[in-house]
Amino acid sequence: MTATATPIPAQLPAEWRDFFALTKPRVMTLVVFTGLCGLLAAPGAIHPVLGFTAILCIALGAGGAAALNQWWEADIDAKMKRTAARPLPAGRLRRQDARDFGLLLSGVSVGVMGLAIHWLAAIVLALSIIYYAVIYTIWLKPRTPQNIVIGGGAGAFPPLIGWIAVTGEITLMPVLLFAIIFMWTPPHFWALALFVKTDYAKAGIPMMPVVAGERSTRRQILAYAALLLPLAASPWFVGGTGAIYGVAALVLSAVFLALSIQVGLRQTRPDDTMRPEKRLFAFSILYLFALFAALVVDRMVLA
Numbered sequence: 001m002t003a004t005a006t007p008i009p010a011q012l013p014a015e016w017r018d019f020f021a022l023t024k025p026r027v028m029t030l031v032v033f034t035g036l037c038g039l040l041a042a043p044g045a046i047h048p049v050l051g052f053t054a055i056l057c058i059a060l061g062a063g064g065a066a067a068l069n070q071w072w073e074a075d076i077d078a079k080m081k082r083t084a085a086r087p088l089p090a091g092r093l094r095r096q097d098a099r100d101f102g103l104l105l106s107g108v109s110v111g112v113m114g115l116a117i118h119w120l121a122a123i124v125l126a127l128s129i130i131y132y133a134v135i136y137t138i139w140l141k142p143r144t145p146q147n148i149v150i151g152g153g154a155g156a157f158p159p160l161i162g163w164i165a166v167t168g169e170i171t172l173m174p175v176l177l178f179a180i181i182f183m184w185t186p187p188h189f190w191a192l193a194l195f196v197k198t199d200y201a202k203a204g205i206p207m208m209p210v211v212a213g214e215r216s217t218r219r220q221i222l223a224y225a226a227l228l229l230p231l232a233a234s235p236w237f238v239g240g241t242g243a244i245y246g247v248a249a250l251v252l253s254a255v256f257l258a259l260s261i262q263v264g265l266r267q268t269r270p271d272d273t274m275r276p277e278k279r280l281f282a283f284s285i286l287y288l289f290a291l292f293a294a295l296v297v298d299r300m301v302l303a
């Protein structure tokens with residue numbers, strides 16, 4: 001996505017639209033969706049008002065972390081075509097306002113989660129915010145091409161948080177949901193990194209295709225996609241879901257793997273339009289939406 005493509009409600013005054021854009025709303029739709037699915041798939045029930053509050057807290061926390069990410073990276077974002085139009089590099093917001101907004105959202109989300117829902121859910125939410133804003137953004141991203149492999153943990157927390165909001169505990173099933181997103185993140189991101197490689201090189205970010213080269217990145221995409229297939233089906237294998245989820249996971253992961261094979265075994269030329277890479281990136285998003293939707297459908301049918 002380009003920053004200008006962010007779906008900001010047109011009726012909001014410019015400044016509010018810019019604050020809204022700081023939360024990376026398009027990425028957050030999937031974050032909120034996986035959090036909601038974790039909440040709905042968990043055994044037991046939560047009062048709808050509390051359930052809504054828990055999801056709102058995940059959205060506010062993720063939005064706060066995204067604002068802190070952009071506060072820290074304003075200079076880097078200014079160097080990349082994909083991110084140059086964001087509110088900070090474009091000069092529409094002051095850096096300290098983005099920082100304060102990020103801290104406010106993060107603090108409110110953790111506080112409300114703890115007071116209204118569950119302190120374990122609040123602690124894990126706080127960890128995920130720190131993971132994204134500090135461990136990934138400040139520490140890993142500028143230092144190592146493994147940044148998103150390790151940093152992928154940040155985006156894997158929402159279903160775990162949703163699950164804990166209902167049950168108050170961490171069991172095997174939500175850990176598997178965490179692991180699935182963790183394993184999904186490298187192919188999701190490296191597919192994109194392959195076609196925006198020059199942007200990252202310009203900004204001095206050591207993303208995998210820049211450091212290890214295209215060939216190695218393609219092989220690694222393939223390896224993660226192959227591991228994802230059994231992992232995605234594992235909630236079924238351990239008896240945590242029924243066959244609806246299991247079959248959906250196997251079919252979706254097989255398509256994901258097939259697209260990854262196309263990307264993994266490919267040679268490119270300088271004038272390449274990178275269509276298979278763009279297709280894999282687009283499918284990665286559909287994949288996670290569909291997989292988590294299947295989890296909820298499965299649970300509703302079994303209930």
Ligand code: HEM
Nearest residue numbers: 001002026027030031034082148151152155156185189285
């Ligand atoms: C460290 C992990 C990750 C990295 C580095 C990453 C990176 C990116 C980047 C650079 C984009 C392009 C869009 C933009 O310019 O903002 C993108 C798109 C997207 N990402 Fe990720 N991502 C990660 C993890 C996740 C996770 C965990 C989710 C959700 C569970 C997610 C959901 C999405 C979605 C929905 C889009 C499409 C947004 C659109 O419609 O433009 N990403 N990701």
Ligand SMILES: CC(C)=CCC/C(C)=C/CC/C(C)=C/COP(=O)(O)OP(=O)(O)O
Nearest residue numbers: 027031058061062065069128129132154155
């Ligand atoms: C609850 C909670 C805190 C959830 C975390 C949410 C989350 C999805 C975190 C990591 C994913 C993400 C948007 C990475 C973008 O990478 P980038 O920031 O390097 O991308 P950019 O180059 O577009 O800035």
